[in-house]
Amino acid sequence: MEEEEIFELESGGVLKEVEVAYETYGELNEDGSNAVYICHALTGDAHVAGYSSSEDSKPGWWDDMIGPGKYIDTEKYFVICSNFLGGCSGTTGPSSINPDTGLKYGLDFPLFTIKDMARVHKMFVDKLGIETLLCVIGGSMGGMHAMRIAIDYPEKVKSVVLIATTSHLGAQAIAFDAVGRNAILADRQFNSGHYPEDKGPDRGLGIARMIGHITYLSEEGMRRKFGRALRNSDDYSYDFDPEFSVETYLDHQGRRFVERFDANSYLYITRAMDYFDLEKEFGSLEKAFASVKARFFVVSYSSDWLFPPAHSQEIVDALVSNAKDVSYSNINSHHGHDAFLIETDVIGPYIENFVWATSHKITDSFAYTRNSEPGRSDYEIIQNQFVVSGDVLDLGCGEGELLARLRDVNKCDVLGIDIDTESIGSCLKKGVPAVWADIEDSLESFADGQFDYVVLSKTLQTTKRPKELLKEIVRIGRKAVITFPNFAHISCRAQLFFTGRAPTTSSLPYSWYDSPNVHFFSMKDFEKLCRSVNIRIEQRIVPRTAGTGIVNFLPNLFGREAIYLISRES
Amino acid sequence: MEEEEIFELESGGVLKEVEVAYETYGELNEDGSNAVYICHALTGDAHVAGYSSSEDSKPGWWDDMIGPGKYIDTEKYFVICSNFLGGCSGTTGPSSINPDTGLKYGLDFPLFTIKDMARVHKMFVDKLGIETLLCVIGGSMGGMHAMRIAIDYPEKVKSVVLIATTSHLGAQAIAFDAVGRNAILADRQFNSGHYPEDKGPDRGLGIARMIGHITYLSEEGMRRKFGRALRNSDDYSYDFDPEFSVETYLDHQGRRFVERFDANSYLYITRAMDYFDLEKEFGSLEKAFASVKARFFVVSYSSDWLFPPAHSQEIVDALVSNAKDVSYSNINSHHGHDAFLIETDVIGPYIENFVWATSHKITDSFAYTRNSEPGRSDYEIIQNQFVVSGDVLDLGCGEGELLARLRDVNKCDVLGIDIDTESIGSCLKKGVPAVWADIEDSLESFADGQFDYVVLSKTLQTTKRPKELLKEIVRIGRKAVITFPNFAHISCRAQLFFTGRAPTTSSLPYSWYDSPNVHFFSMKDFEKLCRSVNIRIEQRIVPRTAGTGIVNFLPNLFGREAIYLISRES
Structure with missing residues (x-):
């Protein structure tokens, strides 16, 4: 051009x-x-x-x-x-x-x-x-x-x-750039930037490249690749020539680089990065x-x-x-x-x-399969009764199934957060935007009331600081949907009371020693906490296990799980 | 000399x-x-x-x-x-x-x-x-x-x-040393190491020092100290002179260094480190x-x-x-x-x-105060009935009180592990050797049967993988003492059963949402797990709350906490 x-x-x-x-x-x-x-x-x-040509040694x-x-x-x-x-x-x-x-x-x-x-x-x-x-x-x-x-x-x-x-x-990256440029500028062959093509500041540029190369690898990567291996011998040579494999490698990288790169370009480009x-x-x-x-x-x-x-x-x-x-x-x-x-x-x-x-325009025909995640009857309830429309954030979104539904059926604008990179990949496939993050450590950047709905589905019991998380959720969401297993379900109560053992149920299926759950609480516990931090409970649904109908009679005794719609007291 | x-x-x-x-x-x-x-x-x-002298500008x-x-x-x-x-x-x-x-x-x-x-x-x-x-x-x-x-x-x-x-x-540190030496060796004033005192390879040595200096600081430290601040102006100068504060700083460090250090020494000393x-x-x-x-x-x-x-x-x-x-x-x-x-x-x-x-020879007169940690009646029992003598490892040793007792009274050889650096400091004060580590991540390096006793006191319920930890404990200890709060104590059972709320008791004093405990289990649960991983229960004591006497009748119902002596089935 x-x-x-x-x-x-x-x-x-x-x-x-x-x-x-x-x-x-x-x-x-x-x-x-x-x-x-x-x-x-x-x-x-x-x-x-x-x-590019038949002479190319590599692609x-x-x-x-x-x-x-x-x-x-x-x-x-x-x-x-x-x-x-x-x-x-x-x-x-x-x-x-x-x-x-x-x-x-x-x-x-x-x-x-x-x-x-x-x-x-x-x-x-x-x-x-x-x-x-x-x-x-x-x-x-x-x-x-x-x-x-x-x-x-x-x-x-x-x-x-x-x-x-x-x-x-950052300061460290600027510092490395500065040292690299210093090495070029200090080279006697630099000659204020006027050097012939075959006699440039090769040692200086080589040193800059070596420094750069160290920063492109990780400590672990270098350890795995080179460790403390010596190039030629088991014994030290007691001189200053490159003898550790990592020295030889960097030396080689430096030498190869000067054959294909211009020292002045290196100065200008790194400065553009710094700026x-x-x-x-x-x-x-x-x-x-x-x-x-x-x-x-x-x-x-x-x-x-x-x-x-x-x-x-x-x-x-x-x-x-x-x-x-x-x-x-x-x-x-x-x-x-x-x-x-x-x-x-x-x-x-x-x-x-x-x-x-x-x-492509992604539609529900391929974005997800209805009811593909077994046991997620709460999705139906959330989709049909709680989240009508608007901006939705799903904390712990998994493969993005709920969000794909809410986007395609309810026409919501959606965003997911998950700590599992494979889940992020699955979301991308569905066209569901998803961000890798720890939900307990990443809500600060959201503005007050940024979302119409924040969903936290069957996850509260696995979090470290549920109280702080709930407060953040009702800050960034005008409303929030929280679902969790009810620890006071009759089968839990009976197991602990009569057998003297930590309960396992269909909603709390893990042995005590390998459970991902770290907090155990009942609907009553949850509601008391909400009151203590000025969270209003707007709606509560306790589904029957079969997925049809609702537990109305003594829900804290007969409900295996609960779905809450909450918001911050104004 | x-x-x-x-x-x-x-x-x-x-x-x-x-x-x-x-x-x-x-x-x-x-x-x-x-x-x-x-x-x-x-x-x-x-x-x-x-x-050293009145001319010294700094000590x-x-x-x-x-x-x-x-x-x-x-x-x-x-x-x-x-x-x-x-x-x-x-x-x-x-x-x-x-x-x-x-x-x-x-x-x-x-x-x-x-x-x-x-x-x-x-x-x-x-x-x-x-x-x-x-x-x-x-x-x-x-x-x-x-x-x-x-x-x-x-x-x-x-x-x-x-x-x-x-x-x-490691490979990375060797690499940085190599680049630093390269800069010295490449300096035109190096002259194969024969340079006059006032005309040495200053630019090369300065570059080596700059590289070294970056490695002595941390990314966070540099960010806090320098960030992207410019030295003189709010605007970029669009040239290659040092203009970011971090550049100026390193430049200054490099210049000052060459005044007091010899380039040849730098080569030799870094090589000695590499070797x-x-x-x-x-x-x-x-x-x-x-x-x-x-x-x-x-x-x-x-x-x-x-x-x-x-x-x-x-x-x-x-x-x-x-x-x-x-x-x-x-x-x-x-x-x-x-x-x-x-x-x-x-x-x-x-x-x-x-x-x-x-x-100094540390004796019990100042190493600890008897019963200084309130509610640690289990220490008395461990000291008097379980750990008679030998090598003892305390996992989660805290301030080292139990270990000081075992060393001074029972003449044990002791070692503590704790994740809290202040606890390590307290142990040092008592002359109790203590190692900072996560107990779930640090037992690999111990040999089979290295200790006569391993103690894990009121900590199992806070660990992520209690099953794996127990297996490691009975591998490295010929015997192990485990104490924990009993989740099936009558007051826990009754609270969950009758009130439908997560229990809080004197042994489990935390609210459900801010408890450091992540696993809840009873004596029965613990004993079943032991059987499943071939751990033998050698002795069990369920102390009364008052600290005097023992619960013999229905201990899983009336015991608030339990102390077990266990070992690996041979």
């Missing part, structure tokens, strides 16, 4: 022309609705999949993910990836020729930001004649670009996948995401310490606060930040389902 | 003389029993406390800890600190003059190991005429020296304090600590990711496996590896008590 007009940058600098290197896979369909745009990470390039950097029949199926989707502004793999950057001088830009290249880079992405997509992208997917720094596109050009994207990314670098700070620009993350229109799927990795899960959670919280359609999963992995490049089989199905659900 | 003989090193190299720079504080007492030896960390020196590096009336009280103890072998603050190292050439050693200095360094410490203490050190205290690399002294010279030390240290560097690996040398950590005679106190910090708590736990496990006297605390801190230099008020009281208990 050549851009004729002068391109003004946030830093005040200008570029007279911008060329973009890109690759595409698959075919754009007639209405242009199947375009998936991939934003690469710091040291990536446009070659995201397949082999594109995300080849496991993208291709015919793969998770991002190029037989269905038109996949585009471009090298970003300032890169050194074809798109205009510090190693390009400055039209004013006929020499390489070097440090004369103007500083640019993630916003500038996203603008180039957007202008490039315009040039391709694509009005709306079905999905923009970005990992790490690519996620910053994806966010920025969704924020700056809300009409341009229908959905966004953010993987292992952040809305801002990225949505909160600084918009005042808050919540404001930053206020006008996005895309659906979001956010993924983090448990062992990622460069852009840790907490950073993804902040993004999710901001989207949730804005009542945007967002799903989130925190994937358990020991591969650290690099997990998204390594564990494509874990992330692949999520992305496949998410993109598919974006491109 | 000058050492006349040739000093042979593990690497095969030799030194013709070794000079040691040191400082002392306080007075050695007549029988030479009050000497406390401090081993400093990588970049420390002998100047551990006070002001020694651990001045908050050491001095008259301080935690290590120089009015009681004779405190010694020496610069270690290979350092650059007075003791022989690469920047010393090579007697063979009359020039600085530089890279002609032989490689040395932690073992060599510990040998110099020991020879130096011999020279001082001190036969036995009351305590050796070392943080970080200093901890490696302290361990090595205790292992190689078991008679030389009565007690050891290991702080934020490790028995081996330190007790497991490699002895076959296992357990074997490494087999013949130590000292008492140990091990401390780690929750946010230390350089030498993380798991590394300290391995050391503790190895000591425990050898039935050594060991205490351990993992201190909650956001200061990372550097916490031991910063939070002296946290670690100080522990060390004060530990050193004091080492120098």
